[in-house]
Amino acid sequence: MIRYSPKSARAIGYLKQFYNDIEIYVEDTASPNTHLLICRRILGPEARLTSVTPLGSKEQVIAACRLDQIEPKRKRLYVIDGDFDLILRRPKPRLRHLYRLRAYCIENLILSETAIEAVCLQISPLSQPPKVHALLDLRAWLTTLANNLRPLFISYAICNEIDPTIQTVGATVYSMCISEAKEPKLETTKVFRRIRAMLRNCRATSSSTDIREVRSRVEEVLSGDIRDLKYVSGKDYILPLLYHRLRNLFELPIRVEQLKVQLAAQYEPSQEPFYARRLRREAGI
Incomplete structure (x- = not known):
């Protein structure tokens, strides 16, 4: 599965804007369709969503989000797993458009x-x-x-x-x-x-x-x-x-x-x- 670097994330999102009403960036490279289907179930028919963008790791997602704190009109969300940060009560990075799942990983939700x-x-x-x-x-x-x-x-x-x-x-x-x-x-x-x-x-x-x-x-x-x-x-x-x-x-x-x-x-x-x-x-x- 292709993974994208933090610096290229916004460019990929821009290329996909004709197919997606919102840009979604995730860690998972093994099964991005898991994220895609979950997001579709949440958004319903009110939003077009044909793909999510896998970045490879939590650190990569956070780095990409940190580089993407301006351009307020774009719709996007960077999603990271909870991992041990939840159970150890580690604070989430204070970044706009970043969401940390309230579970160890996306698989817990399904x-x-x-x-x-x-x-x-x-x-x-x-x-x-x-x-x-x-x-x-x-x-x-x-x-x-x-x-x-x-x-x-x-x-x-x-x-x-x-x-x-x-x-x-x-x-x-x-x-x-x-x-x-x-x-x-x-x-x-x-x-x-x-x-x-x-x-x-x-x-x-x-x-x-x-x-x-x-x-x-x-x-x-x-x-x-x-x-x-x-x-x-x-x-x-x-x-x-x-x-x-x-x-x-x-x-x-x-x-x-x-x-x-x-x-x-x-x-x-x-x-x-x-x-x-x-x-x-x-x-x-």
Whole structure:
């Protein structure tokens, strides 16, 4: 996928103005259509939108936005993921036309129960909604995920604050899974082994007092619904496990990137109402 430099971003947006009523710049280069479909669901038929512009990384998006603080008449929005900044309460750069998602990444927004069940009904058209609902058992599945992944991402956030050079999300989720009924499932012992290893790495570079202080801040942010996984990487941890679950239950005939697009096509703006409000405002709707 082509990615554009911060300096060329405005020029690309200008070239696309004949096809887009608003310029949207994103990090994602692997699946920009996920962003595109989400934006279309938010804007509806009131705005033309044929593409978004991928810039490659959060830093690239912020740099492009910083270079684009004038020209008040142009309609545009630069979108970045929340990542660890949300859970660590790091301030968003004070830039016009910049929006930071209130979730770890864009994939978190498409993982609603309604969207997942709708995709399953498309995959398995002979199945009735009650059967699909019962087979997926998403509430129980998400609760099990949260019991494992929330403590893991607490340790990841602590390490990211103490020493950003420590590898966190880059470790594959499959290394903490066992194969059960043709489906990889998180194994609690492996997850907590990973957590202990992360905290040992932190102690090598920081004091126990500092670690406790960061942990206290993070746990305060995470004091809501136990099933809330918005601070966990949807792209690298939740979506891969969901993909294999759907392959197992419904013989899913598509790749994970195609699943993302199908879920995005079912996106509900209420998943991130602040994003919907900001995007519509920037588009003048």
